[in-house]
Amino acid sequence: MNQRELVIVKPDGVRRGLIGEVIRRLEAKGLKIIKLRMIRATRACMERLYDIHKGKPFFEDLVTFMSSGPIVAMIVEGDEAISVVRNLIGPTDGRKAPPGTIRGDYALSIQENIVHAADSPERAEYEISVVFSPDCGEF
Numbered sequence: 001m002n003q004r005e006l007v008i009v010k011p012d013g014v015r016r017g018l019i020g021e022v023i024r025r026l027e028a029k030g031l032k033i034i035k036l037r038m039i040r041a042t043r044a045c046m047e048r049l050y051d052i053h054k055g056k057p058f059f060e061d062l063v064t065f066m067s068s069g070p071i072v073a074m075i076v077e078g079d080e081a082i083s084v085v086r087n088l089i090g091p092t093d094g095r096k097a098p099p100g101t102i103r104g105d106y107a108l109s110i111q112e113n114i115v116h117a118a119d120s121p122e123r124a125e126y127e128i129s130v131v132f133s134p135d136c137g138e139f
């Protein structure tokens with residue numbers, strides 16, 4: 001089934017020059033980038049993005065990190081895009097993510113793990129509305 005997925009290159013990925021590498025891997029797989037935006041997100045916007053983690057011990061650090069520098073948000077489309085993207089990215093903890101995945105190849109941290117992707121079609125649509133809203137931030 002055709003799906004839309006939200007992918008974000010996080011501030012660490014942008015700082016390390018990995019925007020192109022993330023996009024290359026998504027496109028090499030056959031997924032289409034149908035919309036793309038680079039912004040310096042506000043704290044308020046990142047609190048909305050991560051609303052499901054509010055109250056968890058890592059929430060404040062996560063919001064600070066995600067608003068610490070520019071991010072690249074994109075809408076990625078393709079057959080079963082949600083599970084395909086999540087398999088390309090690998091598990092959250094970069095130390096445990098297998099080689100061959102984006103996090104497995106580039107991340108050594110649970111927080112600074114290069115990319116974010118939504119985990120369901122409903123979350124993808126919610127998160128797309130959050131990060132592509134004009135008030136999420138500007139570059």
Ligand code: CMP
Pocket residue numbers: 053058062092110111112113115116117
């Ligand atoms: P992400 O897939 O964007 O979803 C939530 C983010 O919180 C996660 O990637 C990490 O960047 C960050 N995070 C920090 N600590 C933790 C933790 N202990 N468990 C899960 N996510 C964490």
